[in-house]
Amino acid sequence: MSDTLKSLLASHPEAAPAIGAPERDWLSYGGLRALADEVSGSLHDAGIGRGDRVAIVLPNGPEMAAAFITIAQTAVTAPLNPAYREDEFAFYVDDLKAKAVVLMADDDGAAYKAAKKLGVTILRLSVNNDAAAGQFTLQTDVTGSCDTAAPEASDVALILHTSGTTSRPKIVPLLQSNVAASAHNIATSLALTADDRCMNVMPLFHIHGLLAAVSSTLATGGQVWCAPGFDALRFFGWLRDCDPTWYTAVPTMHQAILSRAPRNAEIIEAARLRFLRSSSASLPGPVMEKLFETFGAPVIEGYGMTEAAHQMCSNPLKPGAQKPGAVGVPAGPEVRIAHEIEPQLTDGAIGEIVISGPNVTPGYENNPDANAKNFFDAEGKRWFRTGDQGTFDADGYLSLTGRLKEIINRGGEKVSPLEVDGVLSAHPAIAQVVTFALPHPKLGEEVAAAVVLREGEDISERDVRDFASERLADFKVPRKVVILDEIPKGATGKLQRIGLAEKLGLVDTAS
Incomplete structure (x- = not known):
């Protein structure tokens, strides 16, 4: 080969x-x-x-x-x-x-x-x-x-x-x-x-x-x-x-x-x-x-995904062998389910999807923290955590059941919410911002941002988007900006991106 x-x-x-x-x-x-x-x-x-x-x-x-x-x-x-x-x-x-x-x-x-x-x-x-x-x-x-x-x-x-x-x-x-x-x-x-x-x-x-x-x-x-x-x-x-x-x-x-x-x-x-x-x-x-x-x-x-040099699974080519809603069977690397926190493979029905094989990157460059979080050794192999949650059916087809990471997948373009946060936070009128995924019927997810203004400031959603568009590629610019008095927090007091669209009542407005 x-x-x-x-x-x-x-x-x-x-x-x-x-x-x-x-x-x-x-x-x-x-x-x-x-x-x-x-x-x-x-x-x-x-x-x-x-x-x-x-x-x-x-x-x-x-x-x-x-x-x-x-x-x-x-x-x-x-x-x-x-x-x-x-x-x-x-x-x-x-x-x-x-x-x-x-x-x-x-x-x-x-x-x-x-x-x-x-x-x-x-x-x-x-x-x-x-x-x-x-x-x-x-x-x-x-x-x-x-x-x-x-x-x-x-x-x-x-x-x-x-x-x-x-x-x-x-x-x-x-x-x-x-x-x-x-x-x-x-x-x-x-x-x-x-x-x-x-x-x-x-x-x-x-x-x-x-x-x-x-x-x-x-x-x-x-x-x-x-x-x-x-x-x-x-x-x-x-x-x-x-x-x-x-x-x-x-x-x-x-x-x-x-x-x-x-x-x-x-x-x-x-x-x-x-x-x-x-x-x-x-x-x-x-x-x-x-x-x-x-x-x-x-x-x-x-x-x-990028870390796999693209393909991990594929629906079989044989006519009628494709399962709508499933991403297929392993097609290159070995694909398994792992415990979402512990560094071990599991036989559980649902867990984090992990991969190992000659197409997988040896690791992120100059980023030991990310490598420690995203790679682990088991059964004599090095495994990469995809950040996706999934399950295999009885026929060996993999289906994705959720995401463990906060990355926004806008029609195949991946957007880091913290990158957008960093840009919007530089606006002199913005005190706090949380960028999050908004469900979208065609793109899967759209970029949205919740913003709290500094006391005495008054800017519009358009002002925020214009500010972002001068500093970010178009696909990263929030299509929806919500200006709030306070951004909802989780039980521990932390700002939570995942599920924020639902908390703000935005899900129906995205479709």
């Missing part, structure tokens, strides 16, 4: 198509390997090599996919959300200790300003008008020396931040072997072959798109066709033009697709979809059933 990203691509035929995009020629596997060599040379010339960290801030599309795959064969990749504000970029680039930031040639926005202030090398990505999908060149004025050895299986390939229960996001390093193992796990559970074509509509700064769509496809010699993001109005045109055998998306995307399906019946009829995949948030059972009814193809719900 391949144990590095480079070895994933090594054996596929030179002329076979690898990366595609709307109105672009296909980049072949030979072309992708040649691009990796060119990128390696450019990075080495700039003094960036094995172990050095490269933040990637690019729009969704084939260049982002190719940049991740090629840069990770030389250095450490750290994709960042292009929608971040300057302060967010400054935090993440500094926290990562990035040596360089990759930007489009004409990007002088927030990421550029943050990189300039930090004195980080800027690598400019250029695309020729007639270039194949994903083909690009990297340019910089900086030169230097570095370790030019190729990364090994035990080297870090990908770094992502995950929102934690502290205000500071945790750094998740994923090894070359973690990424390769996860790509193989996903490909195996979906029975992917070189004949498959994935249409990617997922953001490529997120583990779902990077691993489920791009890496698993390229591991099997298939084709990944990269849309410029998700757009329900353009989806069916892309479906016609791409002619994929599958696509993967989050539940909100699937729901938007279903809303436009009736007027695109001819395209659906002509489609050759072998299956549809959903992950990153729970897919409501009725949505799974409606997707199957609409497309006539199995809907495979997967259960994943």
Whole structure:
């Protein structure tokens, strides 16, 4: 089995198509390997090599996919959300200790300003008008020396931040072997072959798109066709033009697709979809059933998270083997139920879901407290606590029954409530704030905040949201702000986020 990203691509035929995009020629596997060599040379010339960290801030599309795959064969990749504000970029680039930031040639926005202030090398990505999908060149004025050895299986390939229960996001390093193992796990559970074509509509700064769509496809010699993001109005045109055998998306995307399906019946009829995949948030059972009814193809719900290099469980591919409301059976790592407090596995019906396997991160970077809380040893293995509560049924299917952590899952985007607290607390009129999850019919959860004002202050919900929107990416901005005289406390006097929406009588207003 391949144990590095480079070895994933090594054996596929030179002329076979690898990366595609709307109105672009296909980049072949030979072309992708040649691009990796060119990128390696450019990075080495700039003094960036094995172990050095490269933040990637690019729009969704084939260049982002190719940049991740090629840069990770030389250095450490750290994709960042292009929608971040300057302060967010400054935090993440500094926290990562990035040596360089990759930007489009004409990007002088927030990421550029943050990189300039930090004195980080800027690598400019250029695309020729007639270039194949994903083909690009990297340019910089900086030169230097570095370790030019190729990364090994035990080297870090990908770094992502995950929102934690502290205000500071945790750094998740994923090894070359973690990424390769996860790509193989996903490909195996979906029975992917070189004949498959994935249409990617997922953001490529997120583990779902990077691993489920791009890496698993390229591991099997298939084709990944990269849309410029998700757009329900353009989806069916892309479906016609791409002619994929599958696509993967989050539940909100699937729901938007279903809303436009009736007027695109001819395209659906002509489609050759072998299956549809959903992950990153729970897919409501009725949505799974409606997707199957609409497309006539199995809907495979997967259960994943960043620390597992994405996939942990998956519904089986065999027609009729999918269980609406269940996230499937273990599909790669070993998945067990553990005591929610004690460091031990249990045979109990309900408990915390834990995982162990070659796709699981070795641990959070420079965060011994988080590692002590989230990892434990049992039965000769190292187990990671997912923070989710669940149970297995008699057939071995896992269902999620609750969350033990306070993270807000907004349609697959994870939001740390304490991060939002920290931003809103800086408002001069706010004395106290608690950010919490508000149930939402499509997103699963929405971001909300309860606020207590300082004596004599008078600001509106709109004022609070505007303040947040200048400092946070849009998906983190509270959509509901409740201004209170006092925030309800639990029995011990502590502010409790979980269940706060119910306590404030907001649940019905979210639907």
